[in-house]
Amino acid sequence: MCPTPDVSPDRLVARKAGRRIAVVLPALDEERTIGPLVAGLVRFTEGPHPLVDELVVLDSGSTDRTAERAAAAGARVLDRADAVPGAPVLPGKGEAMWRAVVALGTSDLVCFLDADLVDPHPDVVPRLLAPLLLRPGTALVKGYHRRPLDGSAGHEGGRVTELMARPLLAALRPELRHVRQPLGGEYAATRELLDLLPFATGYGVDIGLLLDTAALRGTGAIAQADLGVRRHRNRPVHELARTSREVLATALDRCGVPDSGAGIIGFRPGSGTGGPGADPDGERPGDDPGWRSDVHPLLQVDRPAPGPVRSGGPAGPIPPGARASGVTALVAGS
Template identity: 50%
Template sequence: MHPIAIDWFSRRTSSWRDWPADELLDAKGDTMVSVVLPALDEEPTVGEIVTGIRTLGPIVDELVVIDSGSVDRTAEVAAAAGATVHHRDDILPSTGSRPGKGEVLWKALAVTKGDIVVYVDADLTDFRPHFVTGLLGPLLDDPGTLMVKAFYDRPLLDLSAAGGGRVTELAARPLLNAHFPELAGVVQPLAGEYAARRTLLESLPFAAGYGVETGLLIDTYRRHGLDAVAQVDLGQRTHGHQDTAALGRMAATIVHTVNARVSPGNPLWPTLTQFERHDSAAVPRVTPVAHPDRPPMRSIPGYSPA
């Protein structure tokens, strides 16, 4: 590991147990906290997560679910559990609407008002309130901390307990280690649970789809230095898993996100070809995987926190 990454890991890594909820409430003061769940067809899990977050009481000022085009009852279940629900197409309609995770995280800035925004994936099957308090701790403790990434054990097949998911280990980590070795101490760069100051988020571009976490991490490091980032061990996290082909498309998007930051003048081929079997024939499936970033929200005419 790069010496800078080793030093950062030792200084900027903590456990959720280091940030008890009662102490955070004292540290919070008048800081506003928004929790955002991006959701696409998460009817089985989103209600329980919303209910769990609401147990945090005054620590969380605002709880918002952004529906990314669900065809199930995600919106109804989330609203019944106590969340404010917005559909991505209804937010900033003048900017249009795109599919993918990066879009809903970006648009969430326009319908929330928190000084700190906490993102939590809506497919968790074992959500616990410390997923939020752990991420808030370093931000409330140190004004120099701008972003906090989660990491956790992810029980799945033969994964090492402390490692990342398959896309992390096969794509994101090798790319980051090669191009940004100072970030090698980030245990799970693709973690969907992270928190950041609004002033940071509204100043950064948001990469499309599943490239969003990688882009935000790289851009935060480049603009503000490694110590602007901290990470917290949240224990164990379980969630639904995608098939290998879907993970391949996710990895391809991340490759494009990294390349856009390493070599912006040399774009990669914009599609990924995969193969499906139909009867006795292998049939190609071509998917666009290169999409433009959304610009910093601060640059959008008329933007102001909700």
């Protein structure tokens, strides 16, 4: 996993060799950031020989003006329900990404960017695409950033990454412990690879694709790209706990470790006696009136690999822990 070469968009265009490239931004209620973000990316779609053939915002059911502002800035907006007609919509970031890959069957390379990015590196797209275009055998490129927390100059962001994901990889998949930001939402891959992999519907999608790529193609197929400084909206810790649960569920599943499938109980100081669902396991977490408790079930599932779905195969969800991804079988048969 070598550093990304410093290349210009023009040099990359010369290496496309007829391949089509799509940039996808899964978005849910991101009206504050989506317009400027798309406007900064449109230049890669312009000219007689553009680097990017399609700039797509996959709207995941936004209730604000995300779709309107994305279209005004120059993106093609694709509603999640229209991307895979007939497949009931499930919640989650991974669901949106899966639908985009199924829909973009003519693209050879797919680049994903989070829709809440603020002032991304101007060459974020070329940096992610460079290894795929220049290094034969590369199938997945993971971006990494310096992530200041709440405007600080230090490196304090990526809390789920540093406190949970990277230690987990060191314990269960040490060959991936050098991946700087396994949960980063900025990455690019060949559609050939993505067509073979299941997609966790929630926040487990990023680590799931990383683990499955390593299992199917080996770590030599994974590159990393320096994307400078990442600024986005930092979420409160109680929200990160739910994210962590989904990431953990997917990682354990891909590593063959049994998971209870239980959700988490969140505790916060405040009035109330817990409310509905406060006693899911007989432990009565709502007994202390000085604390508020909320039960968050684990709703994340896997979607099957996009390639067979695009060819008419079943699109229904795979239950958690089913180990039905097919990655192990693919590796054994390769």
